[in-house]
Amino acid sequence: MSVRENAGETMARAKDEFMKQFGKDYGYPDAPKDIDEIRASEFKRLQGLVYLDHAGATLYSEAQIEAVAKDLTSSVYGNPHSQSDSSLATCDIISAARQQVLDYLNASPKNYRCMFTSGATAALKLIGECFPWSSESCYMYTMENHNSVLGIREYAFDRGAAAVAVDVKEGTCLQNRSHESSFEFLEHTVQRRAHLFQQNALNGKTSGNTYNLFAFPSECNFSGQKFSLDLVNYVKEGGGKPLTGSPRRRGCWMVLIDGAKGCATEPPDLTRYPADFVVFSFYKIFGYPTGLGALVIRSEAAKVLTKAYFSGGTVSASIADVDFIKRRDNIEQVLEDGTISFLAIASIRHGFKIINTLTHSAISRHTASLATYTRTKMMDLKHENGAEVCKIYGRNTSQAPYQDMGPTIAFNLKRADGSWVGYREVEKLASLSGIQLRTGCFCNPGACAKYLYLSHSDLIANFEVGHVCWDDNDILHGKPTGAVRISFGYTSAFEDAEKFLGFLVNSFVEKLNASGDGYPLRMKTDPISGVGSLQLVRSVQLKSITVYPVKSCAGFAVYKWPLSNIGLKYDREWLLKGPTGEILTQKKVPEMCNIRSFIDLECGILNLESPRCKERLHVPIQENSSFDYMEELDIYGQRYKVQCYNDEVNMWFSEAIARRCTLVRCSSSEYRSCNIMGGRGNMCRDTWGKLNFVNEAQLLLVSEESVGDLNSRLNSCGFMSLSAEFKLVQRSNLEAILFSVFTLDFLKDNSGCVQRVLVDAMRFRPNLVISGAEPFAEDDWKSLHIGKARFTSLGGCNRCQMINLDQQSGQPHKAKEPLATLASYRRVQGKILFGILLRHEIKDAEDGEQNNFGERWLQVGQEVHPSIR
Secondary structure: OOHHHHHHHHHHHHHHHHHHHHOOOOOOOOOOOOOOHHHHHHHHHHHOOOEEEEOOOOOOOOHHHHHHHHHHHHHOOOOOOOOOHHHHHHHHHHHHHHHHHHHHOOOOOOOEOOOOEOHHHHHHHHHHHHHHOOOOEEEEEEEEOOOHHHEEEEEEHHHOOOEEEEEEOOOOOOOOOHHHHHOOOOEEEOOOOOHHHHHHHHOOOOOOEEEEEEEEEEEEOOOOOOOOOHHHHHOOOOHHHHHHHHHHHOEEEEEEEEEHHHHHHHOOOOOOOOOOOOEEEEEHHOOOOOOEEEEEHHHHHHOOOOOOOOOOOOOOEEEEOEEEEOOOOOHHHOOOOOOHHHHHHHHHHHHHHHHHOOOOOHHHHHHHHHHHHHHHHHHEEEEEOOOOOEOOOEOOOOOOOHHHHHOEEEEEEOOOOOOOHHHHHHHHHHHHOOOOOOOOOOOOOOHHHHHOOOOOOHHHHHOOOOOOOOOOOOOOEEEOOOEEEOOOOOOOHHHHHHHHHHHHHHHOOOOOOOOOOOOOOOOOOOOOOOOOOOOOOOOEEEEEEEEOOEEOOOOOOEEEEEEEEEEEEOOOOEEEEOOOOOOOOOOOHHHHHEEEEEEEOOOOEEEEEEOOOOOOEEEEEOOOOOOEEEEEEOOOOEEEEEEEEOHHHHHHHHHHHHHOOOEEEOOOOEEOOOOOOOOOOOOOOOOEEEEOOOOOOOOOEEEHHHHHHHHHHHHOOOHHHHHHHHHHHHHOEEEHHHHHHHHHHEEEEOOOOOOOOOOOOOHOOOEEEEEEEOOOHHHHHEEEEEOOEEEEEEEEEEOOHHHHOOOOOOOOOOOOHHHHHHHOOEEOOEEEEEEEEEEEOHHHOOHHHHHHHHHHHHOOOOOOEEEEE
């Protein structure tokens, strides 16, 4: 039996066991199509992908989009602010859509109204803007809330109101809680802008009724924890002293439910839980349309909202040159600005048709079964020394009934020695494995700080060292700064969960006994064992020299080239930046690889050509020539003085990459010295040398033998099968099958054959290529001499997705090679290493030679003399 056949049988057995436990809830057995049929017919684009970010956005079905396209191409929908037939048809569609939204929340049209907004965030902003805040008001919200909910407090502060974050005591906010009196609120510091409070009090703005607002999510988008909807009645009825025990808490309490996450699988029942406001976005429920959300508002609550701005369609009459306005009585028309997105609104009925066919109760059970299964398996994962692999976040996660947890799992991973695995490492490896997930704090700073035990001082310290949202600083001061999140949706299948679990097992579960086959699935936390330990048996020579004048553009090969105090002279001395100041690289603009460059040292000209440009560009390289002006630029956290070029130069590059950009050059008198001493997330590694626009160090060296070793793994028919067969012997059947099924599925092309990949050394954009060493011997080199020049090794180069780009076509390899294979055997502490970084040691030169770089040249054919660590 082949590995693949064995894998299929094992997967089938695993699914059989899953179905014995969750069969009554999984897969929509009562719907016209079960989940396997839905995936096969409506989500064919997911073949080879595992999509686990439904909390970010669920996926639209092909049938849904086909229905939308047929509707829009066969109907005429006019602007609803008119009396034409097409306009009246649009009004009917909008009215029906409002009712569909109310039906989804089981809200009576007698008690609730539906407003359309550009999304849940816009709905929350509308509430904050129109709410009747006063200096006696209080805005209370749970710690576990999205930034969009926190943002409402700015409106409260501006009117002198107080704001306070609370925790609902752990274990008391469960869905099946039987005693309302068991709720207990634990308050954080009361926030207020004192000067605005005093100003509003002096202006008499504290008179009249006092309105307060309490906000909570039906489901936390960070942890997946569900909040009891009984909180609605508890707060509105004044069921506890925390809400009524002091003067600042008196008055009427209104309740806001952020349903952006929860509405996708379990929308609140507003007949049972009459919240005043509920917000959500449609793309979270059925994928399309984006840019459309709803504010469902209780009719009594709508009466206290006051909106200053008016626009087209929101007034019955107005006079341009007199202060006269008569607003409409219809609350939807008052709160909706101008012409709403009526074509998007016309499209939501096709999404609701799918959801209503499956039923949201069945969706809830289906997604809960997958999340419960996955969460349980994750908690059971152990390294061979018994240490836990996964730290899952949430209240009493191991004890909470599955109905109290949404289909979202936030977690971090630990190594066998107890150190944290950075979430960016997980995200990178997941991407290479065809798994789509999300990392960070998910715009939920309260939950992130709470579950990761980040104090105020921790958060401020992280910010002061440069950590901001979406950066690579995933571990600071020994603590994670965020987490990994997977989330299931109505289209998720058992195979998604199983392949994700296989990814965890094969990428992060550590074994005490290293494999002896030479093809380990991943590196341990210790250095690469055995690499570089072999003695050189023949001479090592410099095979090629490549200079890359413009960062991320194509370089040019030379027979010999001068060295300077920044490495190869003119290397990475220019770069392109976008209109907002962002640095452009092949990661963002693959077309940059098609810009060819060459420097004529005798003529002092940088020559450039592009297939998109009819003429070549010639840029003089002498100092103080050709550039337009000087400015300072912040790049990689360092300040540069740069030369900026005129419109003619910038227009040439803009045409070459088909987007606006500008060329800048590092001033020769202002090369940066990196002052960041190592540390996770800091790109710069050379803390002594002078640097141009490089990420980590002056030069990159790659060995032809190491490239050959990689190619043998990429192209050996036996590599995948031998690895899988070896795991069948060394590991349990489950682990083996998870590896083999997932990897083979990922690498096969449309014909079902395993794709063959061949890379050359230039795929890695090295400055220096050597030949004659054993594969990966360079990993153990402390320093090396080439001719008269001496270089210090700064260690292995951490590779990224850029090496998956074919430097000739600019197209990424579909199987994400060679990075995926490198990750399987060249990963150390979250870094995928290939090639070594070098610093040119000019301090070792004689005094006269330091000031005369023209006498120090590298030349192809020179011998390389390494010093072993």
